[in-house]
Amino acid sequence: MSEEQNKSLNFVEQEIETDIANDRYPKHIHTRFPPEPNGFLHIGHATAICLNFAIAKKYNGKTNLRFDDTNPTTEKTDYVDAIKRDIAWLGFKWDNELYASDYFDTLYEYAVDLIKKGLAYVDDSTSEEIAEMKGTPTVPGKDSPYRERSIEENLDLFSRMKAGEFPDGSRTLRAKIDMQSDNMLMRDPLIYRIKHEHHHRTGDKWCLYPMYDFAHGQSDSLEKITHSLCSLEFIHHRPVYEWFIEKLEIFPSRQIEFARRNVAYMITSKRKLLKLVEDGVVTGWDDPRMSTISGLRRKGYPPAAIVKFCDSIGVAKRENVVELEMLESFVRAELNKIANRIMIVSDPIKVTITNYPEGESEMLPAINNPEEENSGSHEIPFSKEIFIERSDFMLDPPKKYFRLAPNKTVRLKYAYIIEAESYEQDENGNIIEVKCKYYPSSKSGSDNSGIKVKGVIHWVDAKAGVPVRLNEYDKLFTDPTPTSHEGKDYLEFVNPDSLIINNKALAEPYIKEAKPLDYFQSMRKAYYTVDQESTDDLIILNKTVGLKDSFKKKQQK
């Protein structure tokens, strides 16, 4: 706790502490996370979720989960369920599960109240006419011809709108604010529109639905939310938010805007993510290449890594693109602590140990995770024929190549030191087998051979090895900000190699104990998690993130 207190405050916390010091909210601090159930949550939402829950925790407050479901056209219960699952998976417990639609009756009364105060009117203009009268950012708007309707007429028309007497789009209810305002949103914003549409929760009760501006702030107020955190694009809505609170004389929630977090190579537009799903670019919202929470989960990102990442990148008001490497470093750090080590040969070549007795085998102990004392161990079978990684044997190696080569020695992890004596090639010159001798006295744990080797490689026993399918995922886009190029569609930047399926990999038998979402480190290679579509016959592993590879880096230079 003291560590937390020493940390400097972000600008939102500074505002909150000022409010507390000024006794603005003497009773409590409450936040809320308000998703619209029209898509899956993505990495951008994760930062908002973490922010809202972290602030409530810090100030002993509460956080509501409130679905902003005022537009029945796009919203679905399926999305509600997915959103709840994702937030819970991240490890957060909301205090109340609420819906803007819970407040439809109250909101309607609020609208009637506004009409009675002469602050709202029914407008018969078409959407084109309304847009026309709205003006532009540099040209003031004009008053609607319906703006001065009598309170009685407004009340009558509004109740008939509710009764379903008018078709979609024929009339709207608008707040009477100021058509001359510099702020477009203050130019008599629409607050109710007619939509004869089935709502996922209220069914066919309503044919009249409130707009965002007449639902969000009021919902905040009804829930006694003190600090309503939203992204920068809503900054122009704040005067509207405050106007309604003042005129309705309701609890004064405070809106604070922050810059939403962007991560390189990830997109955070629900509409664009939906298109990837609909066009079949990915297999679904939870495809491991997606920037959705569900996708990241399936890819093997631990929840703690995502939360720590969100906490560490902070919050501010300027445009930002966080490098993917930052997120990945948190994923590696977390996985390093919790992922059991396993040996998987992704591109096998056969190695025959010429002096190892025919028909014999032995079990060698392997530590599950050297970074975690209590992780235990398991055994790995070893015998005369094994497979090693193709890239771990070179005919004509460069100077600082520490692996196997003709007449060179290398250690087999957890096993023996071997020396390459000969090899066989096919007609194309590909290595098909390496013959080695082993040093029986070099056995791991009881090595008295006196041989010093620079390299240690992984391997899998030929007979006991288990075929696995490796889904080698890479970035979905070839550009860090695919949606920011004028005149170019983001789909032009889809990486054709974002998934490479490897069906020739072999894993040690320990993999058979794995369950979906178990994390593994394929030693010297990458982290993987078990895919949900794995069966008893075929284990499918999704690549989470590669291990750092300083050798490869040097070679590339």
Added chain:
RNA sequence: UGACCCAUAGUGUAAUGGUAACACUACGGUUUUUGGUACCGUCAUUCUAGGUUCGAGUCCUAGUGGGUCAACCA
């Protein structure tokens, strides 16, 4: 011809008028039965110009650059 928001290493954040810090990246090194991990080191005229002040990244003014605003979406 408008209003509003923003500007600190390659990236993201901190410094709350008093020695520009932390993380990631990059580069160099030490350790290592994972070329992983761990550890050490290197990397900034705080957008520009004025002003206030003993002292400015921080306050003021102007400029420059970037972003947002004209859905019966949220």
